[in-house]
Amino acid sequence: MSTPIEQIKAKLDIVELIQSHLKLEKAGSNFKGRCPFHQEKTPSFFVSPARQMWHCFGCQKGGDHFQFIQELENVEFADALRILAERTGIELKKEDPQARSERNRFYNLLEEAVLFYESNLARRTDVRDYLRERGLKDEVVKQFRIGYAEPKWEALLEHLISKGFKNDEVEKTGLVIKKESGESRYYDRFRARVMFPLSDSSGRVVGFTGRIFAKDGENQKDADAKYINTPQTPFYDKSKLLYGFDRAKSEIRRKNYAVLVEGQMDVCMSHQAGVTNAVAVSGTALTGSHLVSLRRLADQLRFSFDMDRAGLLAARKGIDLAIREGFDVKAVILPDGEDPADVIKREPEEWKRAVSSARPFIEFYLDIIRSKIKDEREFRNKVIKHVLPYVADLASDVERAHWIKEMAGRLLLSEEPLWNDLNRIISARKNSKKEDRPDPGADNSKTRKDLIEERILGLLVSTGKDNLPSIADCRGDWFSPARRAMFNIIGAGSAIDDHYIKKLALASELAYADAENIDLEMKQLLKNLKKEFLREKLEETSLKIRQAEREGSNDALIVSLDEFKRFSEELNREQ
Numbered sequence: 198m199s200t201p202i203e204q205i206k207a208k209l210d211i212v213e214l215i216q217s218h219l220k221l222e223k224a225g226s227n228f229k230g231r232c233p234f235h236q237e238k239t240p241s242f243f244v245s246p247a248r249q250m251w252h253c254f255g256c257q258k259g260g261d262h263f264q265f266i267q268e269l270e271n272v273e274f275a276d277a278l279r280i281l282a283e284r285t286g287i288e289l290k291k292e293d294p295q296a297r298s299e300r301n302r303f304y305n306l307l308e309e310a311v312l313f314y315e316s317n318l319a320r321r322t323d324v325r326d327y328l329r330e331r332g333l334k335d336e337v338v339k340q341f342r343i344g345y346a347e348p349k350w351e352a353l354l355e356h357l358i359s360k361g362f363k364n365d366e367v368e369k370t371g372l373v374i375k376k377e378s379g380e381s382r383y384y385d386r387f388r389a390r391v392m393f394p395l396s397d398s399s400g401r402v403v404g405f406t407g408r409i410f411a412k413d414g415e416n417q418k419d420a421d422a423k424y425i426n427t428p429q430t431p432f433y434d435k436s437k438l439l440y441g442f443d444r445a446k447s448e449i450r451r452k453n454y455a456v457l458v459e460g461q462m463d464v465c466m467s468h469q470a471g472v473t474n475a476v477a478v479s480g481t482a483l484t485g486s487h488l489v490s491l492r493r494l495a496d497q498l499r500f501s502f503d504m505d506r507a508g509l510l511a512a513r514k515g516i517d518l519a520i521r522e523g524f525d526v527k528a529v530i531l532p533d534g535e536d537p538a539d540v541i542k543r544e545p546e547e548w549k550r551a552v553s554s555a556r557p558f559i560e561f562y563l564d565i566i567r568s569k570i571k572d573e574r575e576f577r578n579k580v581i582k583h584v585l586p587y588v589a590d591l592a593s594d595v596e597r598a599h600w601i602k603e604m605a606g607r608l609l610l611s612e613e614p615l616w617n618d619l620n621r622i623i624s625a626r627k628n629s630k631k632e633d634r635p636d637p638g639a640d641n642s643k644t645r646k647d648l649i650e651e652r653i654l655g656l657l658v659s660t661g662k663d664n665l666p667s668i669a670d671c672r673g674d675w676f677s678p679a680r681r682a683m684f685n686i687i688g689a690g691s692a693i694d695d696h697y698i699k700k701l702a703l704a705s706e707l708a709y710a711d712a713e714n715i716d717l718e719m720k721q722l723l724k725n726l727k728k729e730f731l732r733e734k735l736e737e738t739s740l741k742i743r744q745a746e747r748e749g750s751n752d753a754l755i756v757s758l759d760e761f762k763r764f765s766e767e768l769n770r771e772q
């Protein structure tokens with residue numbers, strides 16, 4: 198009996214799977230498309246039906262069915278397995294029943310809590326009226342599963358116990374708090390609050406945000422906290438979760454941008470208004486993990502924040518991070534003092550317009566500074582200090598040139614001093630941090646010999662050794678140790694089930710698609726490999742010669758000189 202993984206792969210062709218998520222076109226016996234995981238104009242994302250694998254030669258991501266879903270949906274392997282099992286109708290056996298049942302009980306418990314809060318809301322006309330007053334339609338309240346926590350100390354706890362859950366299980370979800378005083382009793386964390394369930398990227402509820410409902414909340418001891426959140430739990434990490442992400446992700450991918458708003462209400466209202474690529478952080482600032490999830494789906498972020506308050510200051514850190522992550526960042530401009538929810542309540546179309554006419558962040562920031570500072574000199578200093586660093590963050594020279602020109606115009610300066618300042622910032626950064634991340638596309642660590650070896654292995658797998666008579670002359674020790682064993686296994690006619698090998702085969706297939714005589718190509722590769730091998734040997738031997746001279750060891754010297762002569766004669770024959 199084959200495993201569920203094998204069954205899924207047998208039932209669902211990888212081309213069909215990937216094609217259901219992005220556009221592919223035929224390229225010989227393979228398929229190609231624009232990579233969903235990095236920005237590119239010409240396709241370097243390939244799918245091989247023969248090998249049932251995909252690989253992007255731009256960002257070097259690749260793998261099988263499961264890795265594709267993991268990357269695309271931003272989920273762990275277990276979730277990718279579940280998603281594909283559902284799609285193919287393959288039944289999964291229980292693996293690790295202990296962990297699985299614990300996790301399932303956790304999700305079931307939270308689901309029970311959502312239903313409980315929803316049923317409370319159904320009874321409370323006044324709370325529903327309040328939500329309507331804020332502008333939320335009933336169907337959106339239902340969609341986002343908004344509920345209500347009554348101003349009672351043990352209402353939820355009692356309900357969950359009656360459903361068969363234990364005190365410590367409920368405590369683990371963060372829904373109750375353990376009393377500090379002696380006897381071991383618990384009370385509900387959320388009381389007199391409108392409850393917004395927080396879902397993970399596949400839509401399962403993992404926590405809550407509760408907003409105080411003033412009418413009930415007066416006598417609650419935490420009433421001064423307008424919003425409270427579920428604390429960190431094994432299944433809820435606020436530094437990773439984005440509110441609304443599960444509902445927004447496909448639209449974020451389609452539009453190639455996400456709209457970042459400040460609160461749950463903004464997200465719900467935005468979706469109600471038809472801008473369904475809106476998400477929000479909850480209970481934390483924007484983190485690198487949030488940005489990683491978004492980066493997989495989009496190249497651009499549009500921030501909407503309140504310019505009046507500390508809003509801009511709070512958003513700055515997130516914006517800095519996003520720009521450094523390579524996002525194209527834009528600002529959604531709203532009337533002073535209004536948040537998205539206000540605007541949408543008044544006029545949904547105005548929100549749509551504001552989002553679609555978002556402006557480049559640097560331009561927006563220049564305007565803000567200009568509107569606050571009248572003195573020219575001070576303006577100039579502020580811009581150089583605060584805006585120029587953003588220009589330095591931009592990856593594209595064309596973009597940089599554009600903004601230098603724009604700034605020079607606004608500051609009534611020539612471009613030259615700005616370029617000087619910009620270059621100073623850039624070189625200061627280079628000196629201060631050496632761990633500059635390498636371009637994922639360009640692997641500079643590979644030598645010419647590495648590349649030749651990879652081509653040979655790839656060609657060997659994609660063409661088969663029966664079609665490559667010249668391979669008979671190839672010696673395993675010509676390869677570097679990393680690939681020697683691979684050559685021996687493949688050369689002996691065995692298959693290696695490994696993404697690295699499959700990727701090499703795909704690359705060779707693409708590179709030699711038009712080759713007329715494939716064995717001739719192989720012959721040339723082998724000749725080059727042998728030359729590289731001999732050059733390496735010559736280098737090694739000359740080191741040995743120098744060492745023997747230093748140590749005065751005559752015997753070693755004679756042996757090494759002899760070796761050197763042999764290798765260089767051999768190399769001369771190959772030239």
Ligand SMILES: [Zn+2]
Pocket residue numbers: 232233234235242253254255256257258
């Ligand atoms: Zn890619």
